Amino acid sequence: MKLLTVDTVSEARKKLRERCSGLMPGTEEVSLTEAAGRILAFDIFSEENIPPYRxxxxxxxxxxxxxxxxxxxxxxxxxxxxxxxxxxxxxxxxxxxxxxxxxxxxxxxxxxxxxxxxxxxxxxxxxxxxxxxxxxxxxxxxxxQIGEDVAEGDMLLPKGRKLRPQDIGVLAAAGIASVPVIVPWRVTVISTGDELVGPDETPGPGQIRDINSYTIASRSAAEGFSVVRVLSLKDDDRAIKDALESAKADSDLVVMSGGSSQGKKDMSAELIGKAADSGVLTHGIAAKPGKPTITAYDSKSNTLFIGLPGHPAAALMVYEQVLIWLWHEFSGHDGGLKIRAKVTANIPAAPGRMTFQLVRLTDGDEPEAVPVFARSGMISPMSASDGYFVMSENTEGIRPGDTVTVHLWR
Amino acid sequence: MKLLTVDTVSEARKKLRERCSGLMPGTEEVSLTEAAGRILAFDIFSEENIPPYRxxxxxxxxxxxxxxxxxxxxxxxxxxxxxxxxxxxxxxxxxxxxxxxxxxxxxxxxxxxxxxxxxxxxxxxxxxxxxxxxxxxxxxxxxxQIGEDVAEGDMLLPKGRKLRPQDIGVLAAAGIASVPVIVPWRVTVISTGDELVGPDETPGPGQIRDINSYTIASRSAAEGFSVVRVLSLKDDDRAIKDALESAKADSDLVVMSGGSSQGKKDMSAELIGKAADSGVLTHGIAAKPGKPTITAYDSKSNTLFIGLPGHPAAALMVYEQVLIWLWHEFSGHDGGLKIRAKVTANIPAAPGRMTFQLVRLTDGDEPEAVPVFARSGMISPMSASDGYFVMSENTEGIRPGDTVTVHLWR
Missing domain, CATH: 2.170.190.11 (Molybdopterin biosynthesis moea protein, domain 3.)
Structure with missing residues (x-):
């Protein structure tokens, strides 16, 4: 199976938004003491004047x-x-x-x-x-004056707000003891590969340690998702198929990261395609890094399957730009923290592909974005970076002194 | 009791750092799957080459x-x-x-x-x-090449790093299955006042809803502290005294916020002073807002007591600038996320006092900081703001177009 239908990032996103509406998250009511960090499902209006008297x-x-x-x-x-x-x-x-x-x-x-x-x-x-x-x-x-702080009928907090400590305080002040919040996605994380061993094992010849299941599970939890299970599986069709099938029952999202070799990717794509009744949506994304990305949707169980690139930095960036992007679309929360910074070096773009460039930020009043270069598959640049910026498909590249928007890592 | 010994913010911080060394947090070893969001207690070095083979x-x-x-x-x-x-x-x-x-x-x-x-x-x-x-x-x-990504002996992650998803991935890659992290402070939050009622009650004449215990408990949890208990007490000397005493047994930090009237503040100061064997360290901070702040330390139990201003925005800003500041000093984690922005309006400073000014940030490529003005005791400006900036004791004020460092709310 070749990467025949390579989509741009925009195309891949559009398919997810249009075809995976079954993933639109539900809402639930939680008490104020449990609401911090949750995403408001609706605009909240005050039913009272604050102060209620002069x-x-x-x-x-x-x-x-x-x-x-x-x-x-x-x-x-x-x-x-x-x-x-x-x-x-x-x-x-x-x-x-x-x-x-x-x-x-x-x-x-x-x-x-x-x-x-x-x-x-x-x-x-x-x-x-x-x-x-x-x-x-x-x-x-x-x-x-009565209602000078908050008037009856005023909007207290908007839909999509991730509730901060002072937002909880404002709700308490207005006598709102519970709020409707978004129900987080439930996620199954699977890494596959005969060569993978855990961090507590010593890799034998030809073996490497599993990284992606740790990174992706941790990133999912940081976003507020409920991580149902984290599996590390051998390259065993039967075992992977069973894991995908049983994840349908209790997961909204199944994130799989396999090896990075061509043969392995083919196997992942086939298994993911078979598990999803709507078949593969996107098979290959025009992104650098991140090309070997697969998405597929099962509309019976409302489960989204995604096969991430094997390389840890690529896997994390695609997860951010595609999956977390979709979550923000559906939950109404724009969670990305971004800052503007001048770049210190020339960065070539990859024509026709969206390019993600790791950077670290300098200290000081006007932080600069220093590119962190990573050869394929390297992991240390990820933790040496503060975030990344995106170059669109049409950019020729970035020159020193150009200003870019840096997406800060969580 | 008058606010006789008003300290600058720097003086108040210095006293805390020097006198409260018993609050230096301990360390504990946790497994990688529980380490996300925790603060590294020591520099972590790699004992392996990554990759271990070409x-x-x-x-x-x-x-x-x-x-x-x-x-x-x-x-x-x-x-x-x-x-x-x-x-x-x-x-x-x-x-x-x-x-x-x-x-x-x-x-x-x-x-x-x-x-x-x-x-x-x-x-x-x-x-x-x-x-x-x-x-x-x-x-x-x-x-x-062998060790090209990470060489044996390289520093993987520095002390003080709050572990992000990719940091967890890097640790997994290096075969580090557990890491030493900082033990969070244990916090008791107490609000006092005959006039306070909960968010689920309707305030009668002269009553207001408790805000600070919600804000401060939520902010504490967001920082990773362990919130032991949250109490809302009447103005009853005996009950407050008992609560302060019993908090010594299981809390590092006791955060009290009382009414904002002079009589109440006097009572709080006296009770806090009596509970702490080293007596009151700071009684009044030269900050706007935030003057009525009391700190006291009990060296027998290693408990820090702090009486915050009654006004919610003042309480939160003092908590950030004094307590969270101390936590970052002691834990080695610089948790504050700051960005630079141009201010859109004139802001007068309060000579001799550190001034905290709420702002919201505009959208767009070069966000501007728009001042959010709050009359004393108002709560809606807190949730309308994205953060605040600090004007030092010696500033005369800020003019439109001046660039400031905005501390973003968590």
């Missing part, structure tokens, strides 16, 4: 601003202290009458009648219930 | 380059195929004699004698065991 932002005295218009250092205005607001107790019965004032702590209720708060530093209380105010106050001064 | 980067034939020096399209060189390398089997006995060649798949062992691999596309095999090679090969062509 609130003081200072420790001070609630006054009528018209009463203290003439107050100053030299000639303070005298007001009668007619009450005190206590946090946590009902002060809604209090009113500030003309010539009077009420003590209000920070965050406290500003009583009816008052329209400003004078900071406690500008007030002196006398024993007889009178207060000397030595500063005037503008209408509304030191008072947060 | 490896082909192509499907092709291992040759002596001197044999094929004259090979070309028109006049191919004829070689005798003397063997085949099979992945996963022992090929170390094979040798390429002069005039001979051996088939090698991608990733396969390059036998003794050979010093180059000719891509399979340039070879034609005849039935009689002879091969026509139509392209010359330079010495070393298509061959990865």
């Amino acid at each position: 609130r003081s932002i200072m420790d001070g005295y609630a006054v009528r601003s018209s009463d203290v218009g003439a107050a100053g250092d030299m000639i303070p205005t005298m007001l009668k202290v007619s009450g005190e607001v206590l946090l946590g107790t009902d002060s809604s019965g209090l009113t500030v009458e003309p010539g009077c004032c009420v003590y209000v702590p920070t965050g406290g209720y500003v009583p009816e009648g008052a329209d400003a708060v004078v900071m406690i530093e500008f007030c002196e209380a006398f024993g007889d219930g009178m207060l000397a105010v030595s500063k005037s106050a503008a209408h509304g001064e030191n008072v947060v | 490896r082909s980067i192509m499907d092709g034939y291992a040759v002596r380059s001197s044999d094929v020096g004259a090979a070309g399209d028109m006049i191919p060189t004829m070689l005798k195929v003397s063997g085949e390398v099979l992945l996963g089997t022992d090929s170390s006995g094979l040798t390429v004699e002069p005039g001979c060649c051996v088939y090698v798949p991608t990733g396969g062992y390059v036998p003794e004698g050979a010093d180059a691999v000719v891509m399979i596309e340039f070879c034609e095999a005849f039935g009689d065991g002879m091969l026509a090679v139509s392209k010359s090969a330079a010495h070393g062509e298509n061959v990865v």
